[in-house]
Amino acid sequence: xxxxxxxxxxxxxxxxxxxxxxxxxxxxxxxxxxxxxxxxxxxxxxxxxxxxxxxxxxxxxxxxxxxxxxxxxxxxxxxxxxxxxxxxxxxxxxxxxxxxxxxxxxxxxxxxxxxxxxxxxxxxxxxxxxxxxxxxxxxxxxxxxxxxxxxxxxxxxxxxxxxxxxxxxxxxxxxxxxxxxxxxxxxxxxxxxxxxxxxxxxxxxxxxxxxxxxxxxxxxxxxxxxxxxxxxxxxxxxxxxxxxxxxxxxxxxxxxxxxxxxxxxxxxxxxxxxxxxxxxxxxxxxxxxxxxxxxxxxxxxxxxxxxxxxxxxxxxxxxxxxxxxxxxxxxxxxxxxxxxxxxxxxxxxxxxxxxxxxxxxxxxxxxxxxxxxxxxxxxxxx
Numbered sequence: 001x002x003x004x005x006x007x008x009x010x011x012x013x014x015x016x017x018x019x020x021x022x023x024x025x026x027x028x029x030x031x032x033x034x035x036x037x038x039x040x041x042x043x044x045x046x047x048x049x050x051x052x053x054x055x056x057x058x059x060x061x062x063x064x065x066x067x068x069x070x071x072x073x074x075x076x077x078x079x080x081x082x083x084x085x086x087x088x089x090x091x092x093x094x095x096x097x098x099x100x101x102x103x104x105x106x107x108x109x110x111x112x113x114x115x116x117x118x119x120x121x122x123x124x125x126x127x128x129x130x131x132x133x134x135x136x137x138x139x140x141x142x143x144x145x146x147x148x149x150x151x152x153x154x155x156x157x158x159x160x161x162x163x164x165x166x167x168x169x170x171x172x173x174x175x176x177x178x179x180x181x182x183x184x185x186x187x188x189x190x191x192x193x194x195x196x197x198x199x200x201x202x203x204x205x206x207x208x209x210x211x212x213x214x215x216x217x218x219x220x221x222x223x224x225x226x227x228x229x230x231x232x233x234x235x236x237x238x239x240x241x242x243x244x245x246x247x248x249x250x251x252x253x254x255x256x257x258x259x260x261x262x263x264x265x266x267x268x269x270x271x272x273x274x275x276x277x278x279x280x281x282x283x284x285x286x287x288x289x290x291x292x293x294x295x296x297x298x299x300x301x302x303x304x305x306x307x308x309x310x311x312x313x314x315x316x317x318x319x320x321x322x323x324x325x326x327x328x329x330x331x332x333x334x335x336x337x338x339x340x341x342x343x344x345x346x347x348x349x350x351x352x353x354x355x356x357x358x359x360x361x362x363x364x365x366x367x368x369x370x371x372x373x374x375x376x377x378x379x380x381x382x
Contacts, residue, residue, distance in 0.1 A: 070093065164185070207312070230243045296311070345363045
């Protein structure tokens with residue numbers, strides 16, 4: 001009999017996104033749980049992929065990414081954030097933003113290091129930190145607006161702190177960090193060697209006239225940051241798994257050492273198609289308005305229910321508090337909502353290491369108006 005090794009992540013099971021999507025499928029529920037659109041990406045973008053496939057661009061891309069795409073990323077970054085990264089030494093195309101996050105953490109976190117993680121948070125951060133031998137140091141975001149309590153962050157920094165991970169616009173809460181937040185973070189880290197991992201995959205989904213403020217816009221932060229972006233979020237192509245990381249040359253060198261042994265390279269025809277389609281600036285410039293209209297419509301639907309809602313400031317997620325409906329744990333209520341009411345959502349406790357339950361569910365509103373209306377009608381009966 002084989003004596004199999006013990007698990008390296010014994011407390012990690014199947015992700016909540018997979019669990020809730022499977023439950024939604026089993027019960028034919030409207031799936032507002034996992035964060036993907038139910039509408040297609042732009043037709044011209046698909047045509048470009050097909051064209052490049054037929055033209056024979058179906059072999060390995062360069063490890064760092066197709067030069068055409070890295071050049072377009074550089075130009076776009078300069079237009080959006082006033083900084084033009086070197087496409088050869090500062091930009092790496094990855095197989096999704098999650099791979100970029102993984103490679104960045106693996107590149108610099110060593111055994112005994114600490115990484116400050118703001119909770120609730122995307123569920124890939126902590127497992128990778130732990131696999132590197134590091135320790136996640138959790139700092140809860142402040143209720144009710146899920147803002148960063150910088151005094152608490154300062155208290156958790158130590159001589160062992162290697163990195164702090166920030167996420168703006170924030171998944172799952174939709175909170176958006178301000179320039180003042182970035183200034184405070186820069187002042188907090190001044191004189192230290194602490195690095196920043198800035199997860200900015202929802203950069204083009206900021207509402208109500210607010211602006212996304214990137215770590216790339218802050219010279220002091222830019223010098224110590226990995227900044228992660230996602231074509232999947234921007235172009236409604238989550239299944240293509242194409243993202244990228246921007247970092248100073250020395251950090252990029254280390255990230256690429258990890259990237260080359262995780263995926264090596266990302267699908268060539270997707271990269272070439274995205275490089276061409278990035279010339280259509282209107283798509284990403286109009287994205288805030290596109291998704292704000294969906295947020296507003298979904299919030300209007302929720303206002304006919306017993307859920308409490310503060311409109312999301314960014315991302316394509318909306319939190320809804322249900323404490324006025326039941327005192328059940330959020331995971332139990334999410335399951336019940338899926339099975340009995342036909343709408344799937346994500347319990348926000350899944351984004352906390354200790355399953356903190358503040359009675360919130362996360363709904364994805366990257367859906368058609370028909371889907372959101374149908375979900376609203378079901379939720380109004382809860």
